[in-house]
Amino acid sequence: MGGALDVSRRGVIGGGAAAVAAAGIGGDEAEGQTPEPAVLMPVSMTVNGRPVSLRIDPRTSLLDALREHLKLTGSKKGCDHGQCGACTVLVGGRRINSCLSLAVMHEGDEVTTIEGLGTPEKLHPMQAAFVKHDAYQCGYCTPGQICSAVGVLREIAAGVPSHVAGDLDDRPRVSVDEMRERMSGNICRCGAYSNIIDAMTEVSRA
Amino acid sequence: MKSFTYERAATPAEAAAAAARTPGSRFIAGGTNLLDLMKLQIETPAHLIDVNRVGLNRIEETREGGLRIGALVRNTDLASDKRVRRDYGVLSRALLSGASGQLRNKATTAGNLLQRTRCPYFYDTTKPCNKRRPGSGCAALGGFNRNLAIMGTSEQCIATHPSDMAVAMRALDATVETVRPDGSTRTFPIAEFHRLPGDTPHIDTNLAPGELITAVTLPKPVRGYQTYRKVRDRASYAFALISVAAVIPKRGAGRLAFGGLAHKPWRVEAAERRMGDAREVAATVLAGARTTPQNAFKVPLVERTLAQVFGEAKA
Numbered sequence: 001m002g003g004a005l006d007v008s009r010r011g012v013i014g015g016g017a018a019a020v021a022a023a024g025i026g027g028d029e030a031e032g033q034t035p036e037p038a039v040l041m042p043v044s045m046t047v048n049g050r051p052v053s054l055r056i057d058p059r060t061s062l063l064d065a066l067r068e069h070l071k072l073t074g075s076k077k078g079c080d081h082g083q084c085g086a087c088t089v090l091v092g093g094r095r096i097n098s099c100l101s102l103a104v105m106h107e108g109d110e111v112t113t114i115e116g117l118g119t120p121e122k123l124h125p126m127q128a129a130f131v132k133h134d135a136y137q138c139g140y141c142t143p144g145q146i147c148s149a150v151g152v153l154r155e156i157a158a159g160v161p162s163h164v165a166g167d168l169d170d171r172p173r174v175s176v177d178e179m180r181e182r183m184s185g186n187i188c189r190c191g192a193y194s195n196i197i198d199a200m201t202e203v204s205r206a
Numbered sequence: 207m208k209s210f211t212y213e214r215a216a217t218p219a220e221a222a223a224a225a226a227r228t229p230g231s232r233f234i235a236g237g238t239n240l241l242d243l244m245k246l247q248i249e250t251p252a253h254l255i256d257v258n259r260v261g262l263n264r265i266e267e268t269r270e271g272g273l274r275i276g277a278l279v280r281n282t283d284l285a286s287d288k289r290v291r292r293d294y295g296v297l298s299r300a301l302l303s304g305a306s307g308q309l310r311n312k313a314t315t316a317g318n319l320l321q322r323t324r325c326p327y328f329y330d331t332t333k334p335c336n337k338r339r340p341g342s343g344c345a346a347l348g349g350f351n352r353n354l355a356i357m358g359t360s361e362q363c364i365a366t367h368p369s370d371m372a373v374a375m376r377a378l379d380a381t382v383e384t385v386r387p388d389g390s391t392r393t394f395p396i397a398e399f400h401r402l403p404g405d406t407p408h409i410d411t412n413l414a415p416g417e418l419i420t421a422v423t424l425p426k427p428v429r430g431y432q433t434y435r436k437v438r439d440r441a442s443y444a445f446a447l448i449s450v451a452a453v454i455p456k457r458g459a460g461r462l463a464f465g466g467l468a469h470k471p472w473r474v475e476a477a478e479r480r481m482g483d484a485r486e487v488a489a490t491v492l493a494g495a496r497t498t499p500q501n502a503f504k505v506p507l508v509e510r511t512l513a514q515v516f517g518e519a520k521a
Contacts, residue, residue: 041212058212058254061241081242082309094282094311100238101312104212105256152307160286163302163442168291184442185306 045109048116058104063087065103074114074143085186088144089113095151114143126150129199137190145186149200152182174204207244214256218385218420221257225416226387228253236312239321271426277316277419293427296451299434300374306443316419323365336362337407352500357468363407367470368445376471377451377463381423387416400470430455431519448507454519484513
């Protein structure tokens with residue numbers, strides 16, 4: 001690869017989305033007002049083990065900060081309203097919807113995205129299990145599914161109960177019913193759910 | 207999203223004072239509902255006061271034998287707390303039936319109480335809504351209202367309160383503690399915290415401007431079988447059509463509060479003397495119900511859900 005046509009899909013998507021974000025973040029221009037220049041705020045956090053410092057518009061979601069400012073485009077924007085789970089990342093080891101959190105609220109936090117879980121050469125066990133069990137089709141929801149799945153197994157290990165618990169005092173155990181309930185915040189349009197459960201089951205037994 | 211300025215408060219009193227100083231300000235904690243509404247420009251605060259670093263994130267035992275839950279305790283942590291699971295199972299179960307794992311990891315105790323309605327017309331800015339724009343009308347009355355309120359409604363608004371947690375807290379007779387901008391504190395019985403819509407459906411609670419919730423206190427545990435039964439269109443991650451928070455002792459009066467029926471958690475104490483008789487209890491709880499052809503199903507659904515809950519309690 002090389003030369004004038006060395007344009008990666010990721011580069012086009014990253015650059016294109018950033019241009020759109022820069023042009024219309026407030027959406028107020030159409031009303032004929034002169035947009036106020038955003039007052040940028042500093043925020044520092046650790047992302048995938050590396051310290052990062054940004055100066056950003058306070059409106060920027062954690063998801064947009066990761067994708068548009070840090071070019072970590074693994075986390076996906078699906079609904080942008082916390083309904084689909086495609087934006088799921090781990091903050092302080094716990095899964096959250098990065099679309100429903102402002103980046104400036106994460107001063108000092110440790111954020112892990114799909115890029116920080118593993119690498120193509122050294123996959124995280126959950127990534128490897130998703131590949132092995134064919135736990136995706138189009139792949140759009142997959143980074144969120146994997147981050148969420150890692151968070152779910154941690155929550156079960158930490159004794160966090162779920163809606164399907166028989167007795168609230170019992171230690172939760174990994175089961176199909178438990179995983180289905182706990183993964184309900186991650187939607188897969190392709191319907192890879194059963195293979196996702198297979199992948200999670202394998203990791204839980206390792 | 208409209209522009210806003212942002213600050214981080216260090217103490218609860220500082221946060222309340224900042225709110226009084228800055229017109230158009232809002233507190234932000236988990237942000238899972240407020241940011242959703244800000245993206246749609248339903249909420250357009252000029253200033254956000256981030257209260258995530260003011261403390262208030264512990265669950266402490268009270269001298270009266272109850273629990274004091276800090277306003278910033280996350281839904282996951284509250285549902286997982288050993289004392290809550292053991293003594294207030296109805297609350298743990300209500301929390302676990304709400305939202306998704308990701309949202310419960312962010313959502314706070316105070317923020318859960320302050321959720322806005324999920325009425326589709328509140329969210330649809332092309333339609334009239336007295337809660338979103340006072341005086342504009344209510345599109346829900348003649349619209350898609352299958353999941354809207356049947357109790358305590360007004361000509362202005364038939365929205366429901368979406369919280370599961372608050373329904374359990376109503377059954378447990380919790381109290382809400384606050385601090386005001388002048389530094390003074392007060393408490394509300396949870397029954398007096400949320401409002402019915404009346405002529406002012408845009409006002410959800412009795413909090414004064416700039417008043418910050420600091421804690422929710424549970425009285426000492428009440429004996430009996432505790433459960434939270436939520437009926438919804440999906441098995442998980444959906445708002446209630448109706449829900450029942452129940453504390454059912456072996457004999458005598460119990461506690462019953464209902465979600466999905468009204469603009470606030472719905473409880474009729476007079477019905478609680480007839481525990482076990484689903485038909486009688488439902489008739490008393492639903493006296494004066496105003497239904498539409500779409501949501502009239504909630505009336506028999508309450509009775510049937512009560513029958514199931516009473517059956518479980520006996521088993």
